[in-house]
Structures are given as structure tokens and as C-alpha cells.
Amino acid sequence: MASSKETDNNPDTPSSPKKIYKDPDDGRQRFLLELEFVQCLANPTYIHYLAQNRYFEDEAFIGYLKYLQYWQRPEHVKFIMYPHCLYFLELLQNANFRNAMAHPGNKELAHRQQFFFWKNYRNNRLKHILPRPLPEPVTAPPALAPPPQTPVQPVPPVSAATLGMPAAPGAVPLPMPPGSAFGKSDIRNSGSDRRKRKKEV
Numbered sequence: 221m222a223s224s225k226e227t228d229n230n231p232d233t234p235s236s237p238k239k240i241y242k243d244p245d246d247g248r249q250r251f252l253l254e255l256e257f258v259q260c261l262a263n264p265t266y267i268h269y270l271a272q273n274r275y276f277e278d279e280a281f282i283g284y285l286k287y288l289q290y291w292q293r294p295e296h297v298k299f300i301m302y303p304h305c306l307y308f309l310e311l312l313q314n315a316n317f318r319n320a321m322a323h324p325g326n327k328e329l330a331h332r333q334q335f336f337f338w339k340n341y342r343n344n345r346l347k348h349i350l351p352r353p354l355p356e357p358v359t360a361p362p363a364l365a366p367p368p369q370t371p372v373q374p375v376p377p378v379s380a381a382t383l384g385m386p387a388a389p390g391a392v393p394l395p396m397p398p399g400s401a402f403g404k405s406d407i408r409n410s411g412s413d414r415r416k417r418k419k420e421v
Contacts, residue, residue: 254291255300258291258306262308267312268321268327272322276312289310
């Protein structure tokens with residue numbers, strides 16, 4: 221008969237419980253690490269770094285990229301702050317894209333295209349969202365009616381004296397009407413008189 225010490229050391233016995241690994245924080249740390257890594261994929265420079273350091277030649281890493289596609293599900297995508305990372309994660313499933321990102325020119329091209337997308341995204345989206353106004357029909361302007369005729373008042377004749385013009389030789393000068401501006405002194409001279417008076421006082 222085996223002793224109690226032998227049964228404890230033998231894992232094959234049915235009485236010994238199996239040890240199951242349990243995360244101390246219920247997977248919170250793993251969730252945050254995977255979220256951070258997935259969001260780093262929104263940066264073409266980081267993808268270029270991974271390609272330069274030959275991470276894409278490791279089959280385990282490629283399997284990890286396939287595993288990370290669960291971030292595209294609705295229950296996980298709500299935690300993503302940089303949605304471009306999901307687009308690049310999808311592109312990284314292609315071996316041609318992984319190999320191309322090792323070249324610096326392709327990294328710059330991806331970075332430039334990403335910038336142009338951000339620059340023009342709002343305007344391009346508004347073109348499709350906002351309704352376009354219907355063109356207004358062109359209407360001919362209405363025919364203008366002639367203005368009503370007002371009776372013309374006869375203009376009294378103007379004499380040369382009223383205008384301040386010298387009369388013709390031999391003509392009799394007419395008296396100036398009261399309140400006429402031509403009978404008063406020149407306005408420019410009166411201003412200079414005021415200045416002189418101020419200095420004197």
C-alpha cells in the first residue's frame with residue numbers, strides 16, 4: 221500500500237486537483253497591453269520598425285497578428301481611439317504589405333496618404349452627408365412698368381445778377397434778392413478774422 225506522501229507527489233492519481241492558471245486581475249492587464257499594441261499599428265513608422273527588425277519573419281508573430289483581429293468586433297472596437305490601426309491590422313495580414321513596409325519609401329508613402337486622408341476626411345465626408353440644394357429655376361425678370369409721369373413745373377428765368385456774373389455792357393444791374401449768398405462776405409476770409417480775434421484777446 222502506498223503512503224500518503226507518494227499519492228501527493230503523483231499527479232496521475234484521480235484524487236489530486238489540477239492547477240488551473242487564473243489571471244490575478246481577470247485579464248485586465250492583458251487587455252490593456254493588446255489594446256496598446258493594436259493602436260500602435262496606426263503609425264506607419266512603427267510598422268516600418270517591426271519590418272526592419274524582422275518581426276514579420278516570425279510565424280508566431282504573424283499568428284499573433286491574426287489573433288488580434290478580434291478587435292474589429294463591435295464589443296471591442298469601442299475602446300479603439302485610433303481607427304487607422306484596424307485598417308493597418310487588416311493590411312498586415314497580407315505578406316506583400318509586410319515585406320513592402322520594410323522599405324523607407326513605402327513607409328513615407330503610407331504616412332503621406334494617411335496625412336492627406338486626415339486633412340480631407342471632413343470635407344469629403346460632408347460632400348456625401350449634406351444634401352445638395354436643388355438648382356433654382358431661372359425666371360425672366362418682370363417687365364418694368366414706366367414710372368408715373370409727374371407734371372413738369374416751368375423753371376423761372378435766371379438773371380445774370382442772380383448767378384453773380386458781370387452784366388453785359390450797357391445792361392442795368394438788378395438789385396440782389398434778400399438772403400442771397402453772393403451778397404455776403406467770403407467765408408474763407410471770415411475764418412481768418414476769427415483766428416486773429418482769438419490771438420488778440
